[in-house]
Amino acid sequence: xxNVSNLLHPRQQGxxxxxxxxxxxxxxxxxxxxxxxxxxGQTALLAVIGDPIQHSLSPLMHxxxxxxxxxxxxxxxxxxxxxxxxxxxxGLGAIGCRGVSVTIPHKESIAALLNSxxxxxxxxxxxxxxxxxxRGGWHGTNTDWSGFLVPLQQHFSNGAETALVLGGGGVVRAxxxxxxxxxxxxxxxxxxxxxxxxxxxxWAAALALPLxxxxxxxPLTELLPQVDLVVNGTPLGMGEWxxxxxxxxxxxxxxxxxxLVYDVVYTxxxxxxxxxxxxxxxxxxxxxxMLVQQGAxxxxxxxxxxxxxxxxxxxxxxxxLAKPRLVP
Numbered sequence: 008x009x010n011v012s013n014l015l016h017p018r019q020q021g022x023x024x025x026x027x028x029x030x031x032x033x034x035x036x037x038x039x040x041x042x043x044x045x046x047x048g049q050t051a052l053l054a055v056i057g058d059p060i061q062h063s064l065s066p067l068m069h070x071x072x073x074x075x076x077x078x079x080x081x082x083x084x085x086x087x088x089x090x091x092x093x094x095x096x097x098g099l100g101a102i103g104c105r106g107v108s109v110t111i112p113h114k115e116s117i118a119a120l121l122n123s124x125x126x127x128x129x130x131x132x133x134x135x136x137x138x139x140x141x142r143g144g145w146h147g148t149n150t151d152w153s154g155f156l157v158p159l160q161q162h163f164s165n166g167a168e169t170a171l172v173l174g175g176g177g178v179v180r181a182x183x184x185x186x187x188x189x190x191x192x193x194x195x196x197x198x199x200x201x202x203x204x205x206x207x208x209x210w211a212a213a214l215a216l217p218l219x220x221x222x223x224x225x226p227l228t229e230l231l232p233q234v235d236l237v238v239n240g241t242p243l244g245m246g247e248w249x250x251x252x253x254x255x256x257x258x259x260x261x262x263x264x265x266x267l268v269y270d271v272v273y274t275x276x277x278x279x280x281x282x283x284x285x286x287x288x289x290x291x292x293x294x295x296x297m298l299v300q301q302g303a304x305x306x307x308x309x310x311x312x313x314x315x316x317x318x319x320x321x322x323x324x325x326x327x328l329a330k331p332r333l334v335p
Contacts, residue, residue, distance in 0.1 A: 050080065058088050150305050174239065197222070
């Protein structure tokens with residue numbers, strides 16, 4: 008991993024302030040620290056920008072990790088309207104912010120405001136993580152795809168043949184890229200919006216992804232017994248669609264016993280899809296681990312550390328989701 012200290016502009020260079028005094032990146036301990044340090048003149052800033060942003064769980068999980076690492080940093084959620092995005096990006100660089108997470112609706116539009124964007128983010132057409140570039144500007148990358156991939160690596164360590172991806176939204180490109188990285192030889196895409204499907208098909212063709220398009224009305228009767236992984240990238244199962252599922256119980260019954268059902272939605276837990284899949288004895292994965300792992304990947308980039316306290320991040324988010332008043 009590239010040393011992040013080489014990417015920092017002058018206000019971001021030098022020792023990192025921690026509860027035990029200033030230390031360099033290589034001197035940071037991984038021992039648990041139960042309480043965050045007080046905010047003072049050396050406290051460094053991380054942020055997530057989006058609109059809306061008040062619902063974000065990222066501050067909870069990142070601040071839990073920062074406290075355990077003993078870093079005198081804070082991670083804040085900052086509301087940024089689309090028409091103020093350029094000002095926000097420039098301003099965060101000017102004040103020496105050490106890293107930025109990017110969420111809806113800025114993941115696509117922010118690339119034009121950055122000094123550089125890595126090949127994967129360009130390929131996915133989305134940036135969700137900004138790292139200081141050493142010139143007061145930003146380098147853009149994408150950790151969503153790796154966040155999605157991590158929970159699947161052990162399950163599919165011996166490879167797999169067929170993945171069925173449901174939906175045409177923004178997360179689908181990251182999902183398809185991850186499936187290719189895992190070695191899936193056949194990618195099936197089923198979505199309602201034909202324009203989004205066609206756009207994804209053109210994108211996949213340019214990357215030589217083995218993508219096959221299926222109409223939403225496709226019953227999948229012959230295909231489901233061949234599927235190793237099902238991914239729900241639709242909003243069905245959350246919000247006003249909580250009582251809906253992208254697959255019926257009859258369709259789930261056609262999946263082979265070894266199949267894994269992955270819902271990128273993480274509230275409610277479980278979604279109807281995962282509840283019914285679990286009742287069939289199928290392996291299930293919700294989107295909470297994806298949220299945590301993409302955040303952990305970003306935190307590694309910002310700190311230069313090879314390890315960050317992923318368990319503490321996950322626990323913080325789980326505790327927040329257990330509170331009825333919090334609606335992600």
